[in-house]
Amino acid sequence: MPALIVFGAFAVVxxxxxxxxxxxxxxxxxxxxxAGFASWQxxxxxxxxxxxxxxxxxxxxxxxxxxTPLSILIGVFLAGHQRYREFLAVLYLLPLLLSSAALAIxxxxxxxxxxxxxxxxxxxxxxxxxxxxxxLAMGVVIFVVSxxxxxxxxxxxxxxxxQIPRSMYEAAEIDGAGRIRQFFSITLPQLKHxxxxxxxxxxxxxxxxxxxIFVLTEGGPGDATRVLALDMYKRGFQANLMGPASxxxxxxxxxxxxxxxxxxxxxxxxxxxxxxxGA
Amino acid sequence: MERIALSRRSFLNLAAGAGAGAALAACGSSxxxxxxxxxxxxxxxxxTVDPGERIRRGAVNRFNSANSDRKIxxxxxxxxxxxxxxxxxxGAGQAPTIIWGWGGxxxxxxxxxxxxxxxxxxxxxxxxxxxxxxxxxFGAATVDGKIYAMPCExxxxxxxxxxxxxxxxxxxxxxxxxxxxxxxxxxxxxxGIAPFSLGGQSRWTNMMWLEFLFDRIGGPxxxxxxxxxxxxAWSNPAAIxxxxxxxxxxxxxxxxxxxxxxxxxxxxxxxxxxTGRAAMMLHGAWTYGAMALQGGNFxxxxxxGYMTFPGVDGGKGxxxxxxxxxxxxxxxxSKATAEQKETAKKFFATTVLADAEVKEWTASGNVxxxxxxxxxxxxxxxxxxxxxxxxxxxxxxxxxxxxDQALSPTAAETLLDNISRLFQLSISPQQYVxxxxxxxxx
Numbered sequence: 001m002p003a004l005i006v007f008g009a010f011a012v013v014x015x016x017x018x019x020x021x022x023x024x025x026x027x028x029x030x031x032x033x034x035a036g037f038a039s040w041q042x043x044x045x046x047x048x049x050x051x052x053x054x055x056x057x058x059x060x061x062x063x064x065x066x067x068t069p070l071s072i073l074i075g076v077f078l079a080g081h082q083r084y085r086e087f088l089a090v091l092y093l094l095p096l097l098l099s100s101a102a103l104a105i106x107x108x109x110x111x112x113x114x115x116x117x118x119x120x121x122x123x124x125x126x127x128x129x130x131x132x133x134x135x136l137a138m139g140v141v142i143f144v145v146s147x148x149x150x151x152x153x154x155x156x157x158x159x160x161x162x163q164i165p166r167s168m169y170e171a172a173e174i175d176g177a178g179r180i181r182q183f184f185s186i187t188l189p190q191l192k193h194x195x196x197x198x199x200x201x202x203x204x205x206x207x208x209x210x211x212x213i214f215v216l217t218e219g220g221p222g223d224a225t226r227v228l229a230l231d232m233y234k235r236g237f238q239a240n241l242m243g244p245a246s247x248x249x250x251x252x253x254x255x256x257x258x259x260x261x262x263x264x265x266x267x268x269x270x271x272x273x274x275x276x277x278g279a
Numbered sequence: 280m281e282r283i284a285l286s287r288r289s290f291l292n293l294a295a296g297a298g299a300g301a302a303l304a305a306c307g308s309s310x311x312x313x314x315x316x317x318x319x320x321x322x323x324x325x326x327t328v329d330p331g332e333r334i335r336r337g338a339v340n341r342f343n344s345a346n347s348d349r350k351i352x353x354x355x356x357x358x359x360x361x362x363x364x365x366x367x368x369x370g371a372g373q374a375p376t377i378i379w380g381w382g383g384x385x386x387x388x389x390x391x392x393x394x395x396x397x398x399x400x401x402x403x404x405x406x407x408x409x410x411x412x413x414x415x416x417f418g419a420a421t422v423d424g425k426i427y428a429m430p431c432e433x434x435x436x437x438x439x440x441x442x443x444x445x446x447x448x449x450x451x452x453x454x455x456x457x458x459x460x461x462x463x464x465x466x467x468x469x470x471g472i473a474p475f476s477l478g479g480q481s482r483w484t485n486m487m488w489l490e491f492l493f494d495r496i497g498g499p500x501x502x503x504x505x506x507x508x509x510x511x512a513w514s515n516p517a518a519i520x521x522x523x524x525x526x527x528x529x530x531x532x533x534x535x536x537x538x539x540x541x542x543x544x545x546x547x548x549x550x551x552x553x554t555g556r557a558a559m560m561l562h563g564a565w566t567y568g569a570m571a572l573q574g575g576n577f578x579x580x581x582x583x584g585y586m587t588f589p590g591v592d593g594g595k596g597x598x599x600x601x602x603x604x605x606x607x608x609x610x611x612x613s614k615a616t617a618e619q620k621e622t623a624k625k626f627f628a629t630t631v632l633a634d635a636e637v638k639e640w641t642a643s644g645n646v647x648x649x650x651x652x653x654x655x656x657x658x659x660x661x662x663x664x665x666x667x668x669x670x671x672x673x674x675x676x677x678x679x680x681x682x683d684q685a686l687s688p689t690a691a692e693t694l695l696d697n698i699s700r701l702f703q704l705s706i707s708p709q710q711y712v713x714x715x716x717x718x719x720x721x
Binding site: 132240 | 363366367369370388389391392393394479480482535536537538539540541542545547550551556687688689691692693696699700703705
């Protein structure tokens with residue numbers, strides 16, 4: 001009940017506000033004037049929007065492709081109860097405790113072509129124009145995002161793996177299944193819901209990912225890493241065009257909801273059905 | 280059945296939510312006058328980072344101890360946070376009494392929204408306050424012929440810095456023309472020294488090159504036409520020439536390798552110059568202090584040279600023309616009470632850039648926008664540089680404001696975006712021109 005009030009005040013009301021603003025013209029300071037579909041027309045006819053959508057899609061896809069397999073492997077590894085694994089688990093969690101802005105500033109310093117890690121250690125391979133070339137900059141963004149969030153998803157998978165009944169592995173062993181066979185025939189299918197939950201978080205998280213990219217590249221070079229959320233911020237708060245920025249915000253909400261629903265669909269109609277029987 | 284019950288419940292919740300929302304809104308709007316103490320108490324927001332913050336706070340303290348009945352409450356914000364915060368505060372009617380700013384396009388957007396006081400009449404009555412400041416500082420405080428801000432603090436033209444050691448190594452003299460610059464580039468590259476340092480990720484750093492090239496080739500009229508909102512003003516042949524020249528310099532490896540990964544806020548661009556990895560750097564006069572502080576023996580040892588940007592053969596611009604920050608600006612919120620406005624005006628008249636503050640700016644290696652400030656330079660370890668800046672600022676035929684500050688925030692964002700692509704060589708000069716012609720006057 002109180003949750004619904006909070007949700008209404010801090011999610012629904014602002015959302016409606018943004019929807020209304022997208023049909024106005026406002027510079028953030030002066031009077032708000034109704035502008036009909038002008039903002040929508042400006043946003044939808046701007047090639048920048050399509051580009052930002054594409055960049056966002058690339059970030060989502062690459063983040064998922066990098067984070068999911070690595071998180072599953074680390075999660076399975078950490079699910080063991082050995083002492084050294086629990087010690088490593090603590091170490092792996094560290095990146096999660098750091099703020100995105102601090103991370104971005106640190107990586108920026110490390111990647112500086114003249115005074116960064118590569119130059120400092122004298123490793124020519126690391127001396128690249130990391131944030132100055134479109135492809136490299138995107139790679140750096142994916143790397144840092146993954147570095148930061150893999151610990152979190154590993155934690156989810158660790159929990160997921162520990163929930164799988166031991167009896168299933170014992171049965172498989174009696175049937176002569178090896179380690180790898182067990183992983184693909186038992187662990188992965190049993191993790192289905194965890195994978196969907198984690199993927200939803202990766203996808204929706206990447207969709208609204210902002211702080212790290214803002215500090216690391218500010219969407220640059222050019223617009224190579226300008227994701228939708230950054231495009232919205234730049235239009236709204238740097239270019240003072242609140243109308244078009246609100247229109248992009250609405251698009252973000254719609255895309256985010258659509259993706260989340262799609263992922264739920266992939267998980268099957270009834271989220272409560274047991275994974276123990278089938279697969 | 281359950282569905283109906285649920286929707287009724289949600290309805291009640293929504294109603295409660297709306298009530299809570301209204302209550303929250305009410306909390307929010309009770310802000311403006313709080314924390315200002317006595318009736319005439321005013322608020323003043325400005326930027327952090329020393330020496331500026333220390334000097335600003337010092338001025339407020341002097342004012343407060345001289346005026347016990349009307350105190351000013353200062354609050355300092357980090358640069359980027361401030362830019363967003365002040366905009367939001369003004370938009371929400373919660374502005375401080377005294378608004379610190381950069382003048383130009385940002386000030387104009389406040390003026391258009393009716394959020395700042397017209398100070399034209401006040402300056403007419405207090406001519407002494409106006410007459411002791413650089414006349415060039417008032418341009419960016421003026422919108423449609425009226426003055427909306429008090430110029431304050433320091434003047435910072437863009438300067439061409441160079442490392443004397445690097446020029447000794449290749450046995451050459453600092454450039455006297457654009458042709459010299461292009462000739463020097465391969466010579467420095469052959470010695471493994473980057474010809475120019477540049478913090479290209481910050482975008483406005485690249486812009487300084489265009490500001491000078493536009494002026495030297497076509498004179499100040501070229502950008503003034505853009506500023507005045509003339510249709511297709513960017514299509515001027517001088518503009519195309521300048522844009523092409525800067526791309527020529529990029530292609531010739533005139534800028535340090537990886538310049539798009541270097542930011543100005545980390546001072547890595549300055550470090551390239553003082554560590555001897557780059558020979559020259561076009562940058563604001565405000566960077567001198569940081570180089571003196573961080574560069575070890577570089578500045579005290581007399582290795583830092585500085586000059587104004589050289590001319591372009593056949594160009595129209597006057598060599599004395601310069602560009603940069605003609606000052607900083609203090610406006611008064613039109614939403615402030617009459618007493619608060621009086622307090623602010625008294626602060627402007629008695630304390631801003633009074634002798635004590637002038638001395639502090641000079642001691643920190645900056646030139647305050649006060650006529651005759653050069654008399655206080657004698658004996659300073661930075662006297663030569665300060666005199667150079669004072670002379671550049673006070674004898675400039677045209678002192679243009681930085682483009683991104685002069686234009687509206689909307690146009691400035693498109694400008695910076697396209698400048699970074701131009702330096703990336705991902706758009707041609709023609710594409711730059713057509714992209715920017717679309718935001719003229721916006």
